[in-house]
Amino acid sequence: MAFFKDLIAKVSQGLAKTRQAVVAKLTSLILGRTLDESLLADVERALLEADVGVGATGKIIAAAREDFRAGKIKDSAELLVHLKRSLKALLAAGGPDVDVRAASAFIPAPLHLRPHGELTIILVTGINGAGKTTSIAKLTKHLQEQRKSVLLGACDTFRAGAVKQLEVWGERLGVDVIRGQANADPAAVAFDACKAALARKVDVLIIDTAGRLQTQDPLMKQLAKIRSVLAKQAQDAPHEALLILDATTGQNALRQAEAFGNAAGITGIILSKLDGTAKGGIVVAIRSAVDIPVKFVGTGERPEDFAPFDPDTFVEGMFGQ
Amino acid sequence: MFDRLTDSFNGLFRKLSGNAKLSEKNIADAVAEVRTSLLEADVSLEVINDFTTQVMQEAVGKEVTKSLQPGQEMIGIVYDKLVALLGDAPAIPAGATPQQAAEVMMQDGPGVLQITPGPTVVMMCGLQGSGKTTTCGKLAGWLRKRNRSVMLVAADLQRPAAIEQLRTLAEQVGAIPGSGPGGGAGVGKVVFYGEPDKAAEYGQAVGVAVGVCQRALAQARREGIDTVILDTAGRLHVNDELMGELEQVNKALRPHQIFLVADAMTGQDAVKSAKAFHARLQVDGLILTKFDSDTRGGAALSVKAVTGAPIRFIGTGEKLDQIEEFHAARIAGRILGMGDVLSLVQKAKEQVSDDEAKALEEKISKGQMGMDDFLAQLKSLRRMGPLKQLMGLLPGVGNEMKNLHIDDKQIDQVEGIVHSMTPRERRDVSLLNNSRRGRVARGSGTKVEQVGGLVNQFKTVSKLMQQFGGMSAADRVNAVKGMGGGGGLLPGLSGMPGLAQQRGSTFTPSIKSKFKKRK
Numbered sequence: 001m002a003f004f005k006d007l008i009a010k011v012s013q014g015l016a017k018t019r020q021a022v023v024a025k026l027t028s029l030i031l032g033r034t035l036d037e038s039l040l041a042d043v044e045r046a047l048l049e050a051d052v053g054v055g056a057t058g059k060i061i062a063a064a065r066e067d068f069r070a071g072k073i074k075d076s077a078e079l080l081v082h083l084k085r086s087l088k089a090l091l092a093a094g095g096p097d098v099d100v101r102a103a104s105a106f107i108p109a110p111l112h113l114r115p116h117g118e119l120t121i122i123l124v125t126g127i128n129g130a131g132k133t134t135s136i137a138k139l140t141k142h143l144q145e146q147r148k149s150v151l152l153g154a155c156d157t158f159r160a161g162a163v164k165q166l167e168v169w170g171e172r173l174g175v176d177v178i179r180g181q182a183n184a185d186p187a188a189v190a191f192d193a194c195k196a197a198l199a200r201k202v203d204v205l206i207i208d209t210a211g212r213l214q215t216q217d218p219l220m221k222q223l224a225k226i227r228s229v230l231a232k233q234a235q236d237a238p239h240e241a242l243l244i245l246d247a248t249t250g251q252n253a254l255r256q257a258e259a260f261g262n263a264a265g266i267t268g269i270i271l272s273k274l275d276g277t278a279k280g281g282i283v284v285a286i287r288s289a290v291d292i293p294v295k296f297v298g299t300g301e302r303p304e305d306f307a308p309f310d311p312d313t314f315v316e317g318m319f320g321q
Numbered sequence: 322m323f324d325r326l327t328d329s330f331n332g333l334f335r336k337l338s339g340n341a342k343l344s345e346k347n348i349a350d351a352v353a354e355v356r357t358s359l360l361e362a363d364v365s366l367e368v369i370n371d372f373t374t375q376v377m378q379e380a381v382g383k384e385v386t387k388s389l390q391p392g393q394e395m396i397g398i399v400y401d402k403l404v405a406l407l408g409d410a411p412a413i414p415a416g417a418t419p420q421q422a423a424e425v426m427m428q429d430g431p432g433v434l435q436i437t438p439g440p441t442v443v444m445m446c447g448l449q450g451s452g453k454t455t456t457c458g459k460l461a462g463w464l465r466k467r468n469r470s471v472m473l474v475a476a477d478l479q480r481p482a483a484i485e486q487l488r489t490l491a492e493q494v495g496a497i498p499g500s501g502p503g504g505g506a507g508v509g510k511v512v513f514y515g516e517p518d519k520a521a522e523y524g525q526a527v528g529v530a531v532g533v534c535q536r537a538l539a540q541a542r543r544e545g546i547d548t549v550i551l552d553t554a555g556r557l558h559v560n561d562e563l564m565g566e567l568e569q570v571n572k573a574l575r576p577h578q579i580f581l582v583a584d585a586m587t588g589q590d591a592v593k594s595a596k597a598f599h600a601r602l603q604v605d606g607l608i609l610t611k612f613d614s615d616t617r618g619g620a621a622l623s624v625k626a627v628t629g630a631p632i633r634f635i636g637t638g639e640k641l642d643q644i645e646e647f648h649a650a651r652i653a654g655r656i657l658g659m660g661d662v663l664s665l666v667q668k669a670k671e672q673v674s675d676d677e678a679k680a681l682e683e684k685i686s687k688g689q690m691g692m693d694d695f696l697a698q699l700k701s702l703r704r705m706g707p708l709k710q711l712m713g714l715l716p717g718v719g720n721e722m723k724n725l726h727i728d729d730k731q732i733d734q735v736e737g738i739v740h741s742m743t744p745r746e747r748r749d750v751s752l753l754n755n756s757r758r759g760r761v762a763r764g765s766g767t768k769v770e771q772v773g774g775l776v777n778q779f780k781t782v783s784k785l786m787q788q789f790g791g792m793s794a795a796d797r798v799n800a801v802k803g804m805g806g807g808g809g810l811l812p813g814l815s816g817m818p819g820l821a822q823q824r825g826s827t828f829t830p831s832i833k834s835k836f837k838k839r840k
Contacts, residue, residue, distance in 0.1 A: 048589070161484075168482055215614050246450060248587050251361055275557060
């Protein structure tokens with residue numbers, strides 16, 4: 001019981017800041033006011049300030065305005081319900097053709113883990129400073145809690161100190177790190193890491209890669225090369241290719257999702273740094289553009305500040321409940 | 322990076338053309354589009370509202386200058402406002418007292434404060450992942466090039482291996498040849514200070530950094546180092562404990578310059594974190610990182626607007642010398658699709674000596690330019706950076722380049738072809754008959770048609786260049802634009818649609834000179 005209580009406290013603590021600073025604003029903004037055009041304008045402003053983006057915000061507000069004019073939404077409390085439903089619909093179904101009014105059932109997107117006895121390979125990518133290494137530490141802890149053995153492959157051979165950073169985490173979490181020489185070919189390190197993972201019969205191998213901007217063609221091609229090396233070592237590998245996305249990122253995150261999606265076959269997003277004032281509304285924008293599920297959110301510096309993404313919690317949290 | 326903002330501005334100003342006066346009605350749509358575009362560029366809403374209000378006020382009722390189209394008049398207004406909002410960083414001369422420095426702050430041009438007697442203390446702060454540590458290394462290199470001696474201090478005791486990273490950067494920067502006498506190390510040197518045994522898990526060693534910084538400063542004094550850069554831990558602006566630590570360092574060391582390092586890709590949240598850092602530390606300058614991405618960089622506008630601190634530098638790549646002084650006029654010019662000719666000229670100057678340029682000019686005017694000269698040009702062009710990045714700096718190219726994929730490998734091929742020619746053939750390409758072309762193709766692993774194509778393009782261009790001999794630089798630029806796709810020597814560049822017409826109609830000579838004067 002104590003353990004469970006502790007866990008809930010931790011998660012809500014992390015999300016609390018998001019809620020307070022940000023979007024609690026929405027609830028207090030909406031409730032108690034007369035429903036009119038000026039309220040809709042304020043809601044639009046709040047959504048834009050949450051990085052939800054011009055497109056997705058437009059969809060949400062247009063639907064609300066239409067229903068308001070048709071008399072389907074009568075007061076601000078109903079507007080609140082309407083907005084939440086719209087946001088959840090956008091988060092639940094990926095792609096541009098989502099009907100924001102549709103009642104939507106969210107299908108959780110857990111990690112694809114291979115059956116017991118087989119190696120699962122997870123490739124972790126993202127731009128510089130997104131939080132890849134910290135997210136890997138969190139993912140490792142998450143997997144360890146499911147009694148999985150983990151091995152880390154340090155394929156960021158470019159940034160000074162990157163390998164060391166991963167090794168420090170490895171030591172703290174009690175997992176081994178496979179590394180190469182400085183400036184070694186990352187694909188070669190990936191190969192060595194696969195061999196080691198197979199020989200040691202670990203459950204999960206997590207590959208750390210160097211941060212790269214999506215505009216750097218040669219580096220994006222390198223990701224494809226790492227992918228093809230992994231594919232030769234285990235069937236259907238990599239079984240997950242995760243994009244780490246900084247929650248403070250603006251609309252450029254869409255470009256990141258597209259470019260990494262194409263180059264590395266991204267299967268899921270980890271939204272990092274959701275513990276500041278960032279609202280992470282960019283996730284809504286991404287979901288309404290591409291069909292890549294958000295799998296986890298990172299809410300702090302410690303390995304345990306990590307939770308599976310749940311749109312209901314996310315949206316309810318956004319409105320401060 | 323600002324390309325898409327440019328796109329929508331272009332569309333917007335096309336709408337406006339043909340009206341004699343800017344009225345409330347005909348600019349309302351335009352301003353709405355500016356707003357949307359700036360939003361998509363991640364400029365914060367409050368900054369946008371101020372900006373569009375100012376543009377509206379200025380634009381309404383304005384008589385369109387006789388020589389200009391309304392769209393051009395509007396570009397002028399938006400451009401002016403953008404430059405004013407972005408603001409140039411002031412240059413501060415070596416040896417200035419803080420008071421003198423403050424005076425210079427009001428003037429134009431970039432620089433980093435230098436105090437005598439030293440050391441000048443520079444503190445970096447910012448969110449996690451904004452690029453502080455890399456920027457520390459880049460700034461050290463920038464200072465070293467200017468013969469300053471730098472100590473990099475690892476004051477980040479929170480992130481695992483941050484100390485290690487800074488130590489490696491200090492070694493790498495220290496190994497780059499300086500611009501001092503003889504191109505050697507010069508006066509400038511880069512040293513590292515760190516206390517790895519003080520590092521601890523995140524949040525465990527709060528406050529320890531103060532002592533580390535004090536001991537570093539004492540050592541810098543003993544060693545006669547003139548600039549000390551403090552690399553502090555990344556922290557969230559809502560983390561009271563860690564923000565308090567920054568205040569302690571600030572109090573204990575009284576840095577002469579505090580830089581806020583911010584990610585150019587940040588969204589609406591940029592305003593909140595910048596405000597929070599500024600409220601606690603009174604930030605002196607801003608450094609925007611990751612400007613080489615395709616972000617539109619609206620965060621630059623936001624952060625500048627809420628802190629009022631000048632943007633000093635932008636980070637433009639992974640390499641340690643990829644840090645540039647910030648120039649508002651250039652960035653605003655890019656926004657408006659005028660290109661960043663100043664940056665290009667500066668890059669070119671760094672690569673080509675005056676003598677070389679003069680010698681080439683002579684050859685060109687006499688019609689003696691050969692393939693070797695072309696090759697040399699190509700090489701100095703490539704030293705300036707990846708071609709795609711360079712093309713983005715050219716006026717008018719921004720838009721058309723978006724869908725164009727330039728592969729530097731294609732240039733390798735051109736080089737290969739030239740290398741497979743004999744010296745005589747290189748001097749006089751007309752020697753290249755079919756059999757010679759076949760040999761060159763085999764030698765360079767290309768096709769005969771490719772060799773032929775290059776030869777023909779080369780002939781066209783050298784003829785044009787000869788004609789340009791007597792022209793002014795500006796006329797040459799226009800003439801090249803007029804060529805459209807016909808003379809493109811670079812593979813993949815031929816057939817750029819509408820380059821000549823579009824630029825020609827948007828910028829008359831008078832507006833060009835207007836912008837020129839401002840710069």
